[in-house]
Amino acid sequence: MRPARPAALAILAVTALFVSSCGSGGGAETSGAAGGASGGDGAVDYPHPVENCGEGVTFDQAPERVVLLETAPVTILDGLGVLNRAVARAGDFPAEYYDDDLNERIDGIDSLSEDLDASGHLAISQEAVVAQSPDLVLGQPDGVDRGSLASAGSNLLIQEVYCPDSAMNATYETLYDEIGTYGEIFDRGEAADELVAQLRERVDAVADRSQGEDRTAAVLYPTVGGGTTYAYGNRSMAQPQLEMAGFENVYDDVDERVFDVQIEDLVDRDPDVLILLYQGEAEGVEQAVTELPGAETITAVRNGDIHTQLFNFTEPATPLAVDGLERISERFQGD
Template sequence: MRHRLLRSFGIVALVGAAFAVTACTADATASEPASEPPATAGYPLTVDNCGTAVTFDRAPERVLAIKSTSTEMMLALGLQDRLIGTAFSDGPVSEEWADRADGIPVIDEKVPGQEAVLDLEPDLVYAGWESNVTAEGAGDRGTLASLGVNTYVSPAACQEPGYQPESLTFDDVLAEIDQAGTIFDASDAATELIDDLRARLDALTPDNRGLSALWFSSGSDTPFVGGGIGAPQMIMDAAGLTNIAADIDETWSSMSWETVVDTNPDVIVLVDSAWGSTEKKIGVLEANPATAQLPAVVNRRYLIVPFATTEAGVRNVEAVETLLAQLAEVPSP
């Protein structure tokens, strides 16, 4: 197994003097040292990422993406040639970029361990969650850095005090796209993507009926729901829905079924994932005697969104569009 060593700034290859020796003379002439290659504009670049300073000497070229948000950020920016592998996907890649994902190896269905990561010799691990780059995950950030592997966590997923967004907005999401464009020397592609997402967002008309909603992410005995400060809240706001868990100061949180019943949501957002399908969630709602009597369950006022669109990233506008298209078919309670 080969591990890359951390490269420090300013290290240049030394070119030994070459001597031309002829058969008829003892005179030798040293060649001129090769000139140092010009520095790439904008590098070295240091970013403060979830409280960790990450320095890029150049645009990353060998990237392992963990979670769908990081994978699809790379694909949306047209950087699929930089991906040496993906891991821990939340679902299928968007059809929009499916062709770009062809041939990219899936390293692990979950988070690969440090040894497996180092065997790939990445120069960057791009993680959707902070927990992806810990000693229990792909490797501790400091350890990986000492071995020449940078790490970058989606800023919206930061949990460190002062770094977690107080209440996620689309401006935060677009800012990550802009920063990713800077890191990967793909600012033009980032600007184009941001402009497209802004235009799509501006073209949306929120549902104006004041419908309340439960964001049902996972769980059976206790539901795991979208709280009031993260992507679920941001997406529901843009769709015109009132989150019954808006007063919970978390991105996602547990909530008792009793509270769900008491709030009696008009619609239920079902987050579809490989580990928690829509059918499974509907089964949970209909098997629970309390929730089975909710009008939203009785009348199957369900809205379905893929998990990969529900974490802060390039598919959040798509999530809003998906909700609005389904809300157009939902009769008023």
């Protein structure tokens, strides 16, 4: 879960990085999507620069050894036919996100750690990442530093909606641009264009079905067992997801991706629908909101118009956010 995105905590000594960079990991079987483990369209000249979170990242060649430090990029890599280049992964990869074939291939990727803290953040050492000798690391949990990885020969990319201090308002174009960037990096432009076309068609289909909706909604990440409840503003993928599903985000006036919300404010804004995000188990997620003092007066709670879904079905900008959009549409369309 990424309700907050603190900066990386520690820059490890470069010497230690190089000492630990001699390890290797096993990759998954070749993806069933376009392409194999090497080669590409031949349309990209290397070295190839891209920009990520305002920083230049240069690829001397298409990445061959990828380490996944978050679940979200899996469906992009699979759509481009390069998931077989993932040599290691860390974190929780819920089976509900993927079909049986993709789950089997994910299971074939070496797991470095499945340790998550109470807020859902991955706990892993930078040495464990560098030991895989990656040329691309996707995701940046605390303690993993872009500069130190670069010194060890590893590029790091973060999903654009997670960039610190980002002023970007997310849209589904954010997703299409993200796929285009990956297509450039791996020289899979044709596969990227095909994937974007398929996703556009699905998003447009939901938007067409949702015309005429005039209800409001809020997307929340409640803390089970008590604690902070987070809400998503106009810089999160929750914003375009609600818009495409025909809802007005009650927090569309908040220029943040995610922020703490008090029950009094939620009651005052009185959304017609609640979308609740979670990681791990769904048990207790709905009760974490409905049992807050005064929650029974919220229209969504009173009418039972509450939908829970795993976090990556809304954030960040990946094909899973299209799956999540369709789930929301199926839940509320025609109500």
